[in-house]
Amino acid sequence: MRSFLTLTPTPPLHLTRHAAALALAALTALPSLAQTVVAPTSYDMPNGYGRAHDGSFNYWDKAYTGSGNTSLDFAPLSGGLGDLTDGVVATDRWDRVENLEGTGPYVGWALIDPVITFHFATTHSFSQVVVWHDDANGYGNVATPQAFTVTVGGRSQRFEITDPAGDAPFASTLTLGPGFTGDTLSLQVHRFDTATMLSEVQISAVPEPATALLWAAGVGWFGLRRRGGMRSTPPLETRA
Ligand SMILES: [Ca+2]
Ligand SMILES: [Ca+2]
Ligand SMILES: [Ca+2]
16 A cells, blocks of 8 residues: 555655644544553652541551651651552441551541642653542541642642532542643642541543654654655754
């Protein structure tokens, strides 16, 4: 099969325009096609609270793998992973699954609106954050979070959460606008009642626009080389 690039003897300028059209098509098609879950290498946050601050149990991130005291309320934790990324989602209310040992599936906070900072090995264009949390309708002063704020680089977006009639745990899906690109994502939990409980956070991303542009530009460049339409090889940046 003959490539469209060899059907007619078109000048290089035409090919360049075609490459630009390809890039645009790739950019337009990507967001709906390619959202994938991206796993953080670590997250930092204050540990959950417990008996020392009027909790019935200890809502710690007891299995956290990084540094910090996982048996101390609000102790700074960093460089590890734990309850929020272990794939375990709490499907029961806090009073049915938490314990004094602090090994339950939730991490709970009272008194503060914690910021959880997720670190990634590479830069991503983040598209969605799903947070699993308790509801409890105020039982034990635990309730659905009032809101979440997601921050990447200098860009922030706040999401208000509607508290449903029921009291079962559920997931809030936060859909990000464009431009949330970086290797770090911060999630702040805004409490509605005294305490809030999270059991899992899942973050998704789409391929970066720059990657798509380079790919499409590469296709166009390959076409130019095949036709012998250009003899020098200027850097990509100068051909925009
Ligand atoms: Ca979990
Ligand atoms: Ca826990
Ligand atoms: Ca509710």
